[in-house]
Amino acid sequence: xxxxxxxxxxxxxxxxxxxxxxxxxxxxxxxxxxxxxxxxxxxxxxxxxxxxxxxxxxxxxxxxxxxxxxxxxxxxxxxxxxxxxxxxxxxxxxxxxxxxxxxxxxxxxxxxxxxxxxxxxxxxxxxxxxxxxxxxxxxxxxxxxxxxxxxxxxxxxxxxxxxxxxxxxxxxxxxxxxxxxxxxxxxxxxxxxxxxxxxxxxxxxxxxxxxxxxxxxxxxxxxxxxxxxxxxxxxxxxxxxxxxxxxxxxxxxxxxxxxxxxxxxxxxxxxxxxxxxxxxxxxxxxxxxxxxxxxxxxxxxxxxxxxxxxxxxxxxxxxxxxxxxxxxxxxxxxxxxxxxxxxxxxxxxxxxxxxxxxxxxxxxxxxxxxxxxxxxxxxxxxxxxxxxxxxx
Numbered sequence: 576x577x578x579x580x581x582x583x584x585x586x587x588x589x590x591x592x593x594x595x596x597x598x599x600x601x602x603x604x605x606x607x608x609x610x611x612x613x614x615x616x617x618x619x620x621x622x623x624x625x626x627x628x629x630x631x632x633x634x635x636x637x638x639x640x641x642x643x644x645x646x647x648x649x650x651x652x653x654x655x656x657x658x659x660x661x662x663x664x665x666x667x668x669x670x671x672x673x674x675x676x677x678x679x680x681x682x683x684x685x686x687x688x689x690x691x692x693x694x695x696x697x698x699x700x701x702x703x704x705x706x707x708x709x710x711x712x713x714x715x716x717x718x719x720x721x722x723x724x725x726x727x728x729x730x731x732x733x734x735x736x737x738x739x740x741x742x743x744x745x746x747x748x749x750x751x752x753x754x755x756x757x758x759x760x761x762x763x764x765x766x767x768x769x770x771x772x773x774x775x776x777x778x779x780x781x782x783x784x785x786x787x788x789x790x791x792x793x794x795x796x797x798x799x800x801x802x803x804x805x806x807x808x809x810x811x812x813x814x815x816x817x818x819x820x821x822x823x824x825x826x827x828x829x830x831x832x833x834x835x836x837x838x839x840x841x842x843x844x845x846x847x848x849x850x851x852x853x854x855x856x857x858x859x860x861x862x863x864x865x866x867x868x869x870x871x872x873x874x875x876x877x878x879x880x881x882x883x884x885x886x887x888x889x890x891x892x893x894x895x896x897x898x899x900x901x902x903x904x905x906x907x908x909x910x911x912x913x914x915x916x917x918x919x920x921x922x923x924x925x926x927x928x929x930x931x932x933x934x935x936x937x938x939x940x941x942x943x944x945x946x947x948x949x950x951x952x953x954x955x956x957x958x959x960x961x962x963x964x965x966x967x
Contacts, residue, residue, distance in 0.1 A: 578891075578955050582695055583948065586688040590947045594684035595666040601655030601673045601680070604711040605718070607632040610653050610683070614708050617687055621694040623706070630721035634708040638693050644702025644962035645732040648916070649954055650909065651686035652679045652712035661938035676940040678739040678925065683708065685737070685947040689954055702962035705731055715761065715870050717908030723915065733880060733961050734918035736909045737950045741932040743924030745943040748888045748953060749900035750921035752881035756874035757806070757834040758841060759906025760867065764789070764852060768861040770825030782827035783816045785859045789829060790814065792855060796847045801840055808834040808904050809844060834904040836873050874910045877917040880961070884919045887956045892949065895924075905935075919957075923950040 593613075602610050611632045618625045623636040633653075658676045660668035668674040675681075690706050707727050711718030728734065743749070766786055771779030790811050801807040809831065816827035833848075835841045845867055856863045881899075889897025900922065909920045925946035926932035933939040 578952050579692070579696060582692055583688075583952060583955075586691055586951070587948055589691070590684045590688045590951070591944050593687055594680050594944065594947065597680035597683055598666050598675050599669050601668050601670055601675045603657060603673055604654040604714040605631050607653050607710050611708070611710070614653070614683065614687065618690055618706070621691055623690060623694060629725045629727070630710055630718050632710040633718060633722055633725075635722075635727055636690060636706040637703060638690070638697065638700070638706075639703045640693070640700025641698035642701040645964065646703040646705060646730050647958045647962050648705040648707055648728060648731045648734040648912070648918075649686060649689060649958060650707040650709055650734065650736040650912065651682040652709050652718075653683050654679055654711055654713050654718075656713055656936060658936065658938055662941060664941065674938070674940075676937060677713065677935045678741070678940075678942055679712070681739045681925070681942050681944070681947050681950075682737065685739075685950045685954070688947070688951050692951070692955060701959065704958060712908055715868060717871055717911070719908040719911040723911060728912065728916055731916055734912045734916045735880075735884070735954060735957055735961075736912070736918075736920045737954055738907070738920065738922050739925035739942055739946050739950060740922040741926040741935060741940065741942065743922055744926050744928050744930075745924050745946050746892065746949070747895045747924035748892050748921060748949060749895060749898065750876060750881050750884050750919055751899045751902060752876055752878045754836045754873050755876050755902060755920060756907050756910070757808075757836055757902070757904045758873050759870040760833040760841065760845075761870060762831055762833065762848065762868065763866045764829040765864045766827045766829075766856060766861050767863060768825055768859070771823045773821035773823055776823060779823040780860050781823045782861055783824040785856060785861055786814055786816055786827035786829055789852065789855055792851050793848060796844055796851065800843060800847050805840050806836055806902065806904070807840050807844055808832070809848075834906065836902065871906050871908045872910045872914065874907050874920050875913055876919045877913065880917050880919040883960060884921050884953075884957055887953060887960060888921075891952055891956055921953075923953065
């Protein structure tokens with residue numbers, strides 16, 4: 576497969592500039608107004624057919640090539656996270672409490688470069704390319720469902736997405752046929768007891784004690800209820816209670832996440848959580864309110880499309896070997912696209928060789944920016960290969 580390297584390399588400086596501008600000016604989910612405007616203006620200046628305000632703040636652009644072929648959709652997410660940027664780089668976020676801590680700025684810059692690439696090679700391009708710049712990936716229920724409702728997949732034959740991934744070193748890429756990423760469910764629990772004097776605990780119903788017990792009890796559900804051959808995670812990420820050192824807390828709040836690939840595992844964990852919470856609060860004489868929020872479905876790559884991506888990776892990044900990677904417990908609303916169209920979601924390594932890169936959603940998160948070139952090269956090659964696939 577052939578990618579015009581001269582054109583691609585010429586776009587790298589723009590990619591870095593776009594990415595750093597977005598990194599310095601992040602916007603939260605469904606508030607990506609300036610980000611969306613920048614994307615739309617660039618795409619229109621390159622002669623693409625652009626729809627703005629899709630799913631609120633998303634953008635869809637189409638380019639029809641000069642040769643016959645299939646219609647291929649390519650997606651990037653554009654939102655940032657409510658995290659304070661702790662980097663010291665000169666392109667660190669200028670917005671207090673908001674940063675691109677997951678790489679969506681890089682995804683956006685990379686897909687903009689891909690769109691520009693095709694605009695410069697329109698006559699040699701087979702089929703149609705649909706560029707999906709999606710808002711709101713970081714918050715439930717996500718932007719993908721709204722993009723689809725607004726016609727993002729109309730007439731599309733296959734859809735692909737890429738995630739720059741800091742746990743993988745720069746120069747690598749991979750994916751997995753079938754179930755690849757998990758369902759990111761969330762839960763919220765408020766325990767209600769009776770506050771009182773810290774010196775008179777017998778006159779109160781201490782919700783902090785109940786919460787502490789549940790932190791341990793809930794996190795044994797997976798280890799003692801789920802088949803060890805299956806996959807599941809239950810993590811409590813937040814606990815809050817109390818107002819003073821000598822006051823027994825009347826209320827205690829817990830919240831966290833549940834991850835799984837299998838529907839039966841998801842149901843089992845939820846049912847066991849409800850049972851453990853109910854019996855524990857009853858034992859301590861407390862009331863409670865328990866809310867379980869189902870997140871995205873698992874990302875399930877089409878078997879044939881995943882093999883296509885792995886073949887392209889093996890050809891363009893031979894050191895990666897084109898071997899399937901392991902499943903991961905992170906979630907992605909790209910799952911909704913894959914429920915409706917064949918396609919594949921894959922990772923491109925964007926971490927330092929020494930393993931010192933901060934993880935995603937960390938205040939010091941950053942990318943090896945050269946990884947955007949690999950991502951653009953791979954997505955172009957995959958799209959071109961898919962567009963001319965006569966076996967579909």
